[in-house]
Amino acid sequence: MTLSTASKRHSPLLWEPSEERSHHSHIKAFADYVNQPLFPYERFHRWSITRIGEFWSSVWNYAGVIGDQGDTTIIPSSSMPDAEWFPNARLNFAENLLRGSDDRLAAYEAGESGISRTITLGELKKMVAKAQQGLQNLGVQKGDCIAGVTTNTIDGLTALIAATSLGAVWTSCSPDFGTKGIVDRIGQAAPKVLFASLKYQYKEKPFNIEEKIRETTENLEDLSAVITLNGTAELPGVETKTWAELCANDAKSPVFTETGFNDPLYILYTSGTTGLPKAIVHSVGGTLLQHVKEHQLHCDVQRNDVLFWYTNTAWMMYPWLVSGLASEAALLLYDGSPVQSNNIAHLWDIADEAGVTHFGTSPKYLESLAKADVHLKSTHSLSRLKSIMSCGAPLAPEQYDWVYDTIKDDLHLASISGGTEIIGCFVMGSPVHPVKRGEIACKALGMAVDVLDERSASVYEKKADLVCTQPFPSMPLTFVGEDGDERYRRSYFSKRRDIWTHGDLAAQTLDEALIIYGRADTTLNPGGVRIGTAEIYRVVEHIPEIEDSVVFGLPKDNDEEIVLCVVTKHFTKELADQVRRLIRSKASPRHVPKRIYQVESIPHTINGKKVEGAARTAALGHTVKNEASLRNPLSLQLFRELPEKEYL
DSSP states (O other): OBOOHHHHHTOSEEEOOOHHHHHTSHHHHHHHHTTOOOSSHHHHHHHHHHSHHHHHHHHHHHHTOSEEOOSOSEEOOSSGGGOEEOTTOEEOHHHHHSOSOTTSEEEEEEETTEEEEEEEHHHHHHHHHHHHHHHHHTTOOTTOEEEEEOOSSHHHHHHHHHHHHTTOEEEEEOTTSOHHHHHHHHHHHOOSEEEEOOEEEETTEEEEOHHHHHHHHHTOTTOOEEEESSSOOOOTTSEEEEHHHHTOSOOOSOOOOOEETTSEEEEEEEOOSSSSOEEEEEEHHHHHHHHHIIIIIITOOOTTOEEEEOOOTTSTHHHHHHGGGGGTOEEEEEOSOSSBTTBTTHHHHHHHHHTOSEEEEOHHHHHHHHHTTOOHHHHOOOTTOOEEEEOSSOOOHHHHHHHHHHTOSSOEEEEOEEEGGGTEEEEEOOTTSOEETTOBOEEOTTOOEEEEOTTSOBOSSSOEEEEEOSOOTTSOSEESSTTHHHHHHHHHHSSSTTSEEEEEEEEEOTTSOEEEEEESSSOBOGGGOOBOHHHHHHHHTTOTTEEEEEEEEEEETTEEEEEEEEEESOOOHHHHHHHHHHHHHHTOGGGOOSEEEEOSOOOBBTTSOBOHHHHHHHHTTOOOTTGGGBSOGGGHHHHHTGGGSOOO
16 A cells, blocks of 8 residues: 655655555464464564563464474573573574475576576575585584685575585675685684685676685684685685585585574674674574564565565675575575666666565665665566665665655565674564654564663653563574673673663654664664774774774764774875775775874773764764763863864
8 A cells, every 4th residue: 555645745654555465464374373463563562572482483383494393492591691492493494495396486696797697496406415515525514614705696605505504604704804804703713614705896896805815714723625616716725626626526405414493503793892893603593583584474575575685795684685595585696886887776677677576775775876866666667576675774764755755655665673693683664564754663573672761661752772671582692702601691781681782772652663773882884784993993003103093983864974083193195095995905895984084182081991982972062971981081172173174
């Protein structure tokens, strides 16, 4: 059901699902399956977080998860992170991805030149079988870690599925990261085998990263083999094979190694403001169950739909996209820039050709389309498009209007929010909820989401901490490395004992919708990709001309720009160019600051810690509440003057 443009302008209500769409949705079928009324949704949600064992067991059964869930859904604990899910369950992640009819389309592969390849499920199974056999020939066993520095392609997807078919753990990073950025991440996981793309293209420019891969392998002590996906390389100290050589065997059908629900599946990375990126271990069953719930009940992904998310292999939306196979959808895998120099609507050309039903993106990308006056209603059919999903940053209210005015009237627009830490979402849309300007429609089923103030009291229409008060299956198993369990608990349970405090600021409306305001800490989030300031400091602090520095983000056009302030006696364009060049090569292009300012001093606490939050608050012209704790509070005046200063 659509609303007229005139009525949109006078009402926050932008779209309502038709009765037919609601009636044939997964969430309606699931409500019938569990014999619970779907409406009011708030009651349905309360049922899902009150009888959590019954709910998650029903998700397993409704989605037809392949495996044995055992006789126990959850063993409660007095400590939220110690609750144990499906302790007796047995399953294999890859087996659940490779389900359905062999002749159904499993994936499209596309890039800056358009769609280059398709693969059926039957063909994908054969490729997985050959890659699986090749990995077994290299000695890969259950529990080993397999890493990828790979582009978003069918071969990369096959490598991931083959690894998980053996019960191995998968971790990946994008090829555009610098060597240090790669090693800081996958180096923590100590991979046995590395899949590596030797080249990629971005913004119509080719990149050869063979030297970067060579430097990476030299810094991975436990590595025994490297598989190159698009070229050949001689790498000292490790066995090196091409993709074709790995798959040169007679295997025809994959064999699936049985795993426990709580065996490790993925290691994902997120950054705080100090130290290495946090290496977060996610479970086989928790990941699968969370994703099929989100895809089917909230996004209404149906069999033979085409699911797309613009992502690289380093972001959590990559494994989220991959799990779409478990709902028997086809995946659109795209690698490259989302826009071309002569065609900003390039992704939509591909979406039209592939018949994309669910288009995943970010507010930053939608903003770029709006600035270019793109009007897809006039240029593209998008006949199969049912939903646009957005995450990575809050979707601005005016962007809701723009989507319905220029893309498609009858469309489910769903802003969603969660995190790498839970490999899923806390709040989402649903096919039975109306879309209201600036709001996320509902709390995700099975997620006991609330907004708590400093008293830990639930509040409405007030910005406060987004929390989750009950355990859920996709909570991390641990963090990799020394004191991993302790660091995990300290990250999410230090502010409130046994309540997950996520680190986002949010508000809930009287109708139980959610508004997300972004991170409560100083983690950067340009273009919807979370970045830790420590990764920038590790580069800047090695530049001799820079005496001190601080990094923070400032809002810009519904997004965030990285701002770097440096203390230096030689503030020149040459120095600024050097800083950006080093950050780009050693971290990634996403870490490069948009603005670099010269300042006389950086705010520090009494014990010498940089106070990024105070610097940002001052630059925004707001009152800094913790000035008394600063060693040099007068330095804040420099940051209050930043909007008037020149920058490089």
